[in-house]
Amino acid sequence: HTRRGTGMGRFLKHELSGWKAWEIIWLAAACTVITALSVHWGDDTLGITMALTGVLCVILTGKGKMSCYLFGLVNTVLYAWIAFGARYYGEVMLNACYYVPMQFVGWFMWKKHMDGKTKEVEKTRLTVSRQILLLVLSAVSICGYGLVLKRLGGNLPFIDSMSTCLSVLAMLLSVRRLMEQWIVWIVVDVVTVFMWFADYQKGGTDIATLLMWCIYLLNAMFMFVKWFRESGEHVNEV
Numbered sequence: 001h002t003r004r005g006t007g008m009g010r011f012l013k014h015e016l017s018g019w020k021a022w023e024i025i026w027l028a029a030a031c032t033v034i035t036a037l038s039v040h041w042g043d044d045t046l047g048i049t050m051a052l053t054g055v056l057c058v059i060l061t062g063k064g065k066m067s068c069y070l071f072g073l074v075n076t077v078l079y080a081w082i083a084f085g086a087r088y089y090g091e092v093m094l095n096a097c098y099y100v101p102m103q104f105v106g107w108f109m110w111k112k113h114m115d116g117k118t119k120e121v122e123k124t125r126l127t128v129s130r131q132i133l134l135l136v137l138s139a140v141s142i143c144g145y146g147l148v149l150k151r152l153g154g155n156l157p158f159i160d161s162m163s164t165c166l167s168v169l170a171m172l173l174s175v176r177r178l179m180e181q182w183i184v185w186i187v188v189d190v191v192t193v194f195m196w197f198a199d200y201q202k203g204g205t206d207i208a209t210l211l212m213w214c215i216y217l218l219n220a221m222f223m224f225v226k227w228f229r230e231s232g233e234h235v236n237e238v
Contacts, residue, residue: 014119015060015067023063026222030055030215038208050078051212058216061174062182062223064120066110073103082209086199089154090145090164098168106175113177123231125179134169134180141165156195163191179231182224189217 034055038048053075060068076099083091113122126134146161154160166188173181196210 011066014114015065018119019063023059026219027056027059030059030219034208034211034215037211041207043208046078047082047208050075050082051208054079054212055215055219058185058219058223062219062226064115064118064123066107066114066121069103069107069110072106073100076100076103079209086196087155088160088195088199089152090149090157090160094164094167099171102171102175106171109175110177121177123179123227124177125228125231131180138165138169141168156198159191159195163188163195166191179224179227182220182227185220186217186224189213189220193217 031052034051035048038051043051053071057068057072057075060071076095080092080095080100083089083095110121114120115122142158142162142165145165146158149157149160166184170181170184170188173184193210193213196213200207200210
């Protein structure tokens with residue numbers, strides 16, 4: 001029991017250390033805004049919990065803290081359920097079949113590459129040739145999966161496909177600790193904000209989900225700058 005307690009204490013100490021003032025302010029502001037507005041607009045407990053854990057996940061990912069995967073696990077399960085109700089089947093399959101297991105993969109991969117001084121994950125970037133290859137593969141995947149979703153009768157199939165395919169790519173880049181993930185996340189967030197705004201305009205009530213993706217977008221912009229600076233010349237060929 002003592003060993004387990006010591007390990008947990010060390011983990012919490014690492015997760016709470018190294019925070020800059022602007023990062024703390026951003027974390028507190030994002031959580032407060034999404035909770036307050038969601039309650040004000042009458043979203044349910046499920047939606048608010050999903051949105052709050054999602055915000056905590058993406059900010060902790062940007063900070064390079066392993067606890068992002070704990071909040072991510074809760075968020076992905078709840079988000080899949082809500083997306084199913086909105087008939088965004090690509091989002092359902094993405095979260096239930098991919099994001100959930102990837103939380104465990106990310107945890108173990110990040111654990112091997114934590115910086116002892118900063119208590120954050122080590123950050124790297126791709127070569128230009130790898131970036132171009134990923135761009136081409138992404139375009140092909142979006143078109144192909146969009147046709148599948150269209151045959152399933154999904155809502156906004158090609159927009160849903162873009163969000164799904166790029167999210168798969170972004171998650172792979174994330175577990176590999178690559179700076180380029182934030183460029184992809186920005187595109188994903190813009191597309192997904194449009195999706196949930198369209199759902200809301202049609203009478204949907206998942207306002208917390210829409211707010212969550214708006215905060216995701218802002219966070220991706222902030223964290224792109226942070227990871228671009230901190231990845232420096234650490235190039236990853238994979």
